[in-house]
Structures are given as C-alpha cells and as structure tokens.
Amino acid sequence: MPVLCASKCGRNAVLKRPKTGDALCKECFFWAFELEVHSTIINGKLFNKGDVVAIAASGGKDSTVLAQVLKTLNERYDYGLKLVLLSIDEGITGYRDDSLKTVHENKEEYEMPLKILSYEQLYGWSMDKIVAEVGRKNNCTFCGVFRRQALDRGAILLSVNCIATGHNADDIAETVLMNILRGDVARLQRCVNIITVTEGAIPRCKPLKYTYEKEIVMYAYFKKLNYFSTECVYAPNAYRGHARTFLKDLERLKPSSIIDIIHSGETMCIKENVKMPEKGICTKCGFVSSQRICKACMLLEGLNRGLPKLGIGKTSKATKVLVTLPNSKRIDF
Incomplete structure (x- = not known):
C-alpha cells in the first residue's frame, strides 16, 4: 500500500x-x-x-x-x-x-x-x-x-x-x-x-x-x-x-x-595552557603555514632531492634535515 x-x-x-x-x-x-x-x-x-x-x-x-x-x-x-x-x-x-x-x-x-x-x-x-x-x-x-x-x-x-x-x-x-x-x-x-x-x-x-x-x-x-x-x-x-x-x-x-x-x-574545549599553532608565512613559497617551511614545500623538496619520505612524520625533524642539506634552493611555482 x-x-x-x-x-x-x-x-x-x-x-x-x-x-x-x-x-x-x-x-x-x-x-x-x-x-x-x-x-x-x-x-x-x-x-x-x-x-x-x-x-x-x-x-x-x-x-x-x-x-x-x-x-x-x-x-x-x-x-x-x-x-x-x-x-x-x-x-x-x-x-x-x-x-x-x-x-x-x-x-x-x-x-x-x-x-x-x-x-x-x-x-x-x-x-x-x-x-x-x-x-x-x-x-x-x-x-x-x-x-x-x-x-x-x-x-x-x-x-x-x-x-x-x-x-x-x-x-x-x-x-x-x-x-x-x-x-x-x-x-x-x-x-x-x-x-x-x-x-x-x-x-x-x-x-x-x-x-x-x-x-x-x-x-x-x-x-x-x-x-x-x-x-x-x-x-x-x-x-x-x-x-x-x-x-x-x-x-x-x-x-x-x-x-x-x-x-x-x-x-570540545582546549585547555588554556595548550599551545596552538600560529599562522605564519612559509619562507620558501610564501603561502600560509604554521611552520617556517610549509608541509607542501617539505614534501616537494623531499621528492626533488630523492628523499620522498622526508616530509612524512614530524615537521621539526624534516626542517632540520632541510636546513643541513647542501644547495637548498627556493622553490618557485
């Protein structure tokens, strides 16, 4: 029916x-x-x-x-x-x-x-x-x-x-x-x-x-x-x-x-003493990022340098590797 x-x-x-x-x-x-x-x-x-x-x-x-x-x-x-x-x-x-x-x-x-x-x-x-x-x-x-x-x-x-x-x-x-x-x-x-x-x-x-x-x-x-x-x-x-x-x-x-x-x-509320990421600008591409080097640039740099897994995981670790690598160049798009 x-x-x-x-x-x-x-x-x-x-x-x-x-x-x-x-x-x-x-x-x-x-x-x-x-x-x-x-x-x-x-x-x-x-x-x-x-x-x-x-x-x-x-x-x-x-x-x-x-x-x-x-x-x-x-x-x-x-x-x-x-x-x-x-x-x-x-x-x-x-x-x-x-x-x-x-x-x-x-x-x-x-x-x-x-x-x-x-x-x-x-x-x-x-x-x-x-x-x-x-x-x-x-x-x-x-x-x-x-x-x-x-x-x-x-x-x-x-x-x-x-x-x-x-x-x-x-x-x-x-x-x-x-x-x-x-x-x-x-x-x-x-x-x-x-x-x-x-x-x-x-x-x-x-x-x-x-x-x-x-x-x-x-x-x-x-x-x-x-x-x-x-x-x-x-x-x-x-x-x-x-x-x-x-x-x-x-x-x-x-x-x-x-x-x-x-x-x-x-x-949901975040505790007052929890430090939240602050919005900034990526030093490589100029786009918005909470880190000095944005995730996109980290991943791309890793690909271009033959280190594809560089940007996977903690941002701080990848940043240290990028800084110590020779011939670090600005990524232009």
Missing part, C-alpha cells in the same frame, strides 16, 4: 530520509534538502552579496550536488554570487582524467566558468609519479597537502572571495574521529568550523556541513545529476577508510551519530 508524503502534500512518498526518517515525495525532499542547505548558508554567514565563489569541483557526487544546489539557491534567494568551478588534476590515470570529463559536462550544464590546475603544472609531479616513488602507504598525505595548496593557488588566480567545498556531514564526522585518534587538537578545532581561514590564504566554507552523504546520493539520483562515482585507485589504503567503516557501523545503530559527533567536536 502506498505511503503518503509526510509533508501532507497529497503525493505518494518515494523515499525515507536517512537523517530524519520522514517518508517524502521527490518534490518535498528536494525542497527540504535545499532549504536545509540554505539555512546552513544563512546561519553560518557563508557569503556576502557580490562575492565570487569558487566551487571545488571534482566531478563526484558531493561537488556536483553542491554546484547544483548553489546555483538553485543563488537564483531562488538572490544571493548575488558569481559562481565558478575550480578543479585540481592530481594526475591519477583511470580516475581523475575520467572525472574531469564530468566536470567539463557540468561546466556546460550549469553555465559556470571552469579553471583546472594540475600537480604536474604546479609541482612538476603527478600523483602517479609520486606513488611510484613513495608507494601506496603514505601517498594520501602528499595528495591532501598538495591539493589544499593547489586550491589556494587556483582561487588566487580566479580572484575569488571564498572556496566552497563539498565536505558533507559524514566527511566532517570522520575527520573528528581521526583527529581524536591522532590526538591532533589543532586540526580537531578547525575541522568542525563551517568557515576555515587557517588552511590557506582564501577562506573556505562548507555549505553541506550538516548534510548526510546518503541524502546527497538520493538528491543526485532523483535529480538525475551527472556525476563520477568511481573511488580513487589509491584510496583503499587511506587511514580515513577505517574511520569511515566505524562511522557507518555507528550510523546503522543510531542515524543521529553523525550529527552527534559533529556537535561533540564543536563543543
């Missing part, structure tokens, strides 16, 4: 929201989903009228849904934003080259300008080359660090006011768990912020901060959005995968676990 939509619109329900358990029709689900993102944007004061906003576009479900929703809300509520797509080509054969085809299709569909920057172009290394040097154990460290800085470089080239990323509630809850397990209080404090400014020169915001991954998939499916769904070929060995598996187990027992973990991260 058909179940009626919980919003009492008279239509039959076609889905049950993982987040609330409500049975909704497609139209009411779209409206509820978009309204929640709108509330996140307004309550978090993410944008100002006239802002140029770069959407970090990978071609995956999160960034594709983010582009669709921001375009919709920008027109519906007159945000007055100029939206552009910014993509990073890490140089992963069979993954990123295919996903960028989807990004180009999204560019045409959403009528947004697109800028693509590659690791090869910026650093002289692709992820395929890096993995050949370091193996698959620590490759995600290189990719994450280089990607964050590459987004900053692209944002500066586009003269944007803000970078909007597709981080969803599941992503943030996973990061909270990872930082607790690592004892990383600095990142624990930052990862739950809806706007971060310490990661780089351009502020970043998370309009999907409270949006469940399952609902993003449902939205993309029922909207028939074009997105790339293949997992990165180097991701199965990532540490994040263990946190993700644990979180999914928790979600099956209690769907609110995801939001509960995020709220826990938001309310």
